[in-house]
Amino acid sequence: MSNWIDIAALDAVPQRGARLIKTLHGCVAVFRTAGNEVFALDNACPHKNGPLADGIVHGKAVTCPLHNWVIALETGEAQGEEGKVATYPAKVAKGRILLDADFLQQRAVA
Amino acid sequence: MTQKLVVIGAGMASGRVLEHLFDGGADFDVTLFNAEERGNYNRIMLSPVLSGEKTYEDIVTHDADWYEANNVTCHFGTHVTAIDRQAKTVTSAKGTVAYDKLLIATGSAPFIIPVQGKDLPGVITYRDLDDTNAMIKASKAGGKAVVIGGGLLGLEAAAGLAERGMDVTVLHLMGHLMERQLDEAAGFLLRRDLEKRGITVKCRASTAAILGTDKVEGVLLEDNEGLEADLVVMAVGIRPETRLATDAGLEVARGIEVGAQLQTSDPDIFAVGECVEFDGQLFGLVAPLYDQAMVLANTLMDKPEVFTPKKLSTKLKVTGCDLFSAGDFAAGEGREDIVFRDPARGVYRRLVIEDDVIVGAVMYGDTADGNWFFGLIRDKTDISEMRDTVIFGPAYQGGAPSDPLSAVAALPRDAEICGCNGICKGEIEDAIAAGASDIGALRSQTKASASCGTCTGLVEQVLAVTLGDDFVLPTAQPICSCTEMTHEDVRRMIKSQELKSLPAVWQACDWKTPCGCHVCRPALNYYLLSDWPLDYEDDPQSRFVNERKHANIQKDGTFSVVPRMWGGITTPDELRAIADAADKFSVPTVKITGGQRIDLLGVKNEYLPAIWDDLNKAGMVSGHAYSKGLRTVKTCVGTDHCRFGTQDSTGLGIQLEKALWGSWTPHKLKLAVSGCPRNCAEATCKDIGIVCVDSGYQISIGGAAGMDVRETSLLCQVPTKEEVMDVVKAVTQSYRENAKYLDRIYKWMDKVGLEWIQEQITDLDIxxxxxxxxxxxxxxxxxxxxxxxxxxxxxxxxxxxLTLEAAE
Structure with missing residues (x-):
């Protein structure tokens, strides 16, 4: 069963933008699309570890700022390239961004 | 049996007749007379000869080898004085020649207005190469020229003479220039363009007399105004040259009357070109003359054909100004206008509509869509469905905007591509199928774009459509896969439809993705903020991270911080503040940049606001080292310290940087000011470079020292600092408004031409x-x-x- 924890207000992340969540095991990027969906991914491009949170968000994808790899937010897969970013459950409820606490534990064991 | 064909006149029409005859293997023994001392040449191209862009050799269409190869007996510089129809001979100073068939192609003669002084030396017409050479010779002495007649020929003469350094005035009887081809608004734009080149234009000016004793000295107008003149060019019109035909007793009205096979009232005598009258019509443009030539050649080869005059459009290049007109564009009851103007670019389009059908079109400045409008007029297409967007041309029709190539692809095979030579798309396609794979081959095989050349782009597009990937044309590329539109298309839409937000652009331009991509969004964001600075709110999410976070991202995700150092000048206090910041935030690398400032590399994202705050407190601001905008103004020490400096280059650099900083441009913008031509600031490889000289400031643009290395081109020289400021701001703004996103100035300059930029800058109003x-x-x-x-x-x-504990 999911263990949703409240992270922040939705409006703390700009539309078509991202913010970082610091964990003991590196940063997770939380993305917000134009349609107010949120996605959580590791903040490291599979190519050269580029900070995805600094990329341009378009549709349900983000373009890495270092070398323009395009990563699908839903799957974490790089489009047209070999590579995948870890994704974590995230959702919006009552204007708040919620993440599944279990992902932290997964990251801890990993 | 070989027949004897005698041709009187070697013009564009008769030259074409002979080509068709020899291509068709006709059995004729040809004798060619020409009053001019030369054979066939492309008369349309006399203007470039006058202006010096081309030489006579460039415009010859048939040379001595061609005549020899086809066994043509040539008598050039020989006037035919009489035709004897009974004996079937023609007589000239060289004797008498017999004919089986005679072709009169005497063309037209310039109309001379019957005023006092019309025969004075220094009064010339503009009709042939001799006239052109006479003008070139007269212009060498400089002085003043008066051109009587503001039609195509008069304006070409005026522009050519102005180009050669004469002080030119054009007198035109009517209210606006080229009144037969243009309406008043387009006539005004043309006049303005000519005036920009220093040509004086007087409309409603009627010539009373030409003054002078031994040679021309001036022109007197009806209203008693007197103009000085060392040269008068009379270009008020032409009339068919019919004297020989009249003397021979042929039927002549305004021109030599011909039937649909171009035969005159004598069955063995034919006439072609500007000297003929068919069905009450005279012909002056080259397209119907070529049609006549084809019909006549077939007639002579016993392949009956009928000449039918076609509805014509006029697409002209007058002295570098593109104009187009077709149909009837007079205003009238029941007629409505759709007008599009882009005053800054000097573009004007007007469509005249009657009962949902376009009956006339006038275009000035941008005539690319002329053929499409002409097709709508000719086919009487009902435009009620596309009325809202028809003025924008074919690229904006049919729901989804499409690129120019698909518009060309959609043209039927019988669509005319080359108006001069009457070449249809089908003929070009056939030639391509037969192996012609470039514009040169197509020109020689079909003649498409071989006369006036204005359809060259269209012919290339047919090539591109037909050959597909095999043809490498620098075609207009869409911005990205989100749209079919090019950068230029989108900018035009943003301005003309007043699109002031990203969603408005996506909607109006039919974006295929919901919110663009990393390629198009930064471009659109730039275009919107540049075109609507007061209305549009910059969207940080549509900017690359550097411009969103005002620092340069490095490969490990850290950033570099570069404070501005105005003109490369700093102080001990600033240096101390930078050193303190570097210590406090553990900056791993401190480097001097090429733009004369200091780069702090390796700053972590979350420290950025704090380090900026420290630098701000020391009086420093962002150096925009990360932006598509003003970067630095590099300077040398100028007159402050240098033994050679001619002006205060450092002060000017600081003044420029303070005026320009913070501005966004299509790509990065680097300036430099050097205090003397030794150029220690390396100004001549910058986007805009200023080199100080004793008499002022040389401003040059379009340099680069990156992937491409380019030297700047001189834009202008100005005497004062104030003018430097204005010119630099103006050229920057023109670049901002007109260049494609991510084009540096040199790329933009390659597209629009240095000359165009100079025009913008030298016109003080613009x-x-x-x-x-x-x-x-x-x-x-x-x-x-x-x-x-x-x-x-x-x-x-x-x-x-989040810590692990918090999650638990």
Missing amino acids: RAALVERFDLSQTIYRKDPWAQHVAKPAPYEPLAT
């Missing part, structure tokens, strides 16, 4: 308007982004910091 728009935009954007972000540091901080 310059002032550009400066005003630049200053207006700077009221919004000349602000320190670091100070703004220090006040709102949230985006640089983590959204949350």
Whole structure:
């Protein structure tokens, strides 16, 4: 069963933008699309570890700022390239961004 | 049996007749007379000869080898004085020649207005190469020229003479120039363009007399105004040259009357070209003459064909100004106008509509869509469905905007591509199928674009459509896969439809993705903020991270911080503050940049607002080392210290940087000011470079020292600092308004031409308007982004910091 924890207000992340969540095991990027969906991914491009949170968000994808790899937010897969970013459950409820606490534990064991 | 064909006149029409005859293997023994001392040449191209762009050799269509190869007996410089129809002979100074068939192609003679002084030396017409050479010779002495007649020929003469350094005045009887081809508004634009080149234009000016005793000295107008003149060019019109035909007793009205096979009232005598009258019509443009030539050649080869005059459009290049007109564009009851104007670019389009059908079109400045409008007029297409967008041309029709190639692809095979030579798309396709794979081959095989050349782009597009990937044309590329539109298309839409937000652009331009991509969004964001500085709110999410976070991202995700050092000048206090910041934030690398300032590399994202705050407190602002905008103005020490400096280059550099900083441009913009031609600031490889000289400031643009290395081209020289400021602001603004996103100035200059940019800058009204728009935009954007972000540091901080414990 999911263990949703409240992270922040939705409006703390700009539309078509991202913010970082610091964990003991590196940063997770939380993305917000134009349609107010949120996605959580590791903040490291599979190519050269580029900070995805600094990329341009378009549709349900983000373009890495270092070398323009395009990563699908839903799957974490790089489009047209070999590579995948870890994704974590995230959702919006009552204007708040919620993440599944279990992902932290997964990251801890990993 | 071989027949004897005698041709009187070697013009564009008779030359074409002979080509068709020899190509068709006709059995004729040809004798060719020409009053001019030369054979066939392309008369349309006399203007480039006058202006010096081409030589006579460039415009010869048939040379001595061609005549010899086809066994043509040539008598050039020989007037035919009589035709004896009974004996079937023609007589000239060289004797008498017998004919089986005779072709009269005497063309036209310039109309001379019957005023006092018309025969004075120094009064010339503009009709043939001799006239052209006479003008070139007269212009060598400089002085003043008066051109009587503001039609095509008169204006070409005026422009050519002005190009050769004469002080030119054009007199035109009517209210606006080229009144038969243009309406008043387009005539005005043409006049303005000519005046920009220093040509004086007087409309409603009627010539009373030409003054002078031994040679021309001036022109007197009906209203008693007198104009000095060392040369008078009479270009008021032409009339068919019919004297020989009249003397021979042929039927002659205004021109030599011919039937549909171009035969005169004598069955063995034919006439072709400007000297004929068919069905009450005279012919002056080259397209119907070529049609006549084809019909006549077939007639002579016993392949009966009928000449039918076609509805014509006029697409002309007058002295570098593109204009187009077709159909009937007079205003009238029941007629409505659709007008599009882009005053800054000097573009004007007007469509005249009657009962949902376009009956006339006038275009000035941008005539690319002329053929499409002409097709709508000719086919009487009902335009009620596309009325809202028809003025924007074929690229905006049919729901989805499409690229020019698909418009060409959609043309039927019988669509005319080359108006001069009457070449249809089908003929070009056939030639391509037969192996012609470039424009040169197509020209020689089909003649498409071989006369006036204005359809060259269209012919290339047919090539591109037909050959597909095999043809490498620098075609207009869409911005990205989100759209079919090019950068230029989108900019045009943003301005003409007043699109002031990203969603408005996506909607109006039919974007295929919901919110663009990393390629198009930064471009659109730039176009919108550049075109609507007061209305559009910059969208940080549509900017590359460097411009969003006002620092340069490095490969490990850290950033570099570069404070501005105006003109490369710093102080011990500033240096101390930088050193302190570097210590406090453990900056791993401190480097001097090529733009004369200091780079702090390796700063962590979350420290950015704090380091900026420290630098702000020491009086420094963002150096925009990360932006598609003004970067640095590099200077040398100028007159302050240098033994050679001619002006205060450092002061000017600082003044420029303070005026320009914060502005966004299509790509990065680097300036430099050197205090003397030794050029220690390396100004001649910058986007805009200023080199100080004793008499003022040389401003040059379009340099580069990156992937491409380019030397700047001189834009202008000005005497004062104030003018430097205005010129630099104006050229920057023109670049902002017109260049494609991510084109440096040199790429933009390659597209629009240095000359065009110079025109913008030298016209003081345009310059002032550009400066005003630049200053207006700077009221919004000349602000320190670091100070703004220090006040709102949230985006640089983590959204949350989660520990394992918190999760448990």
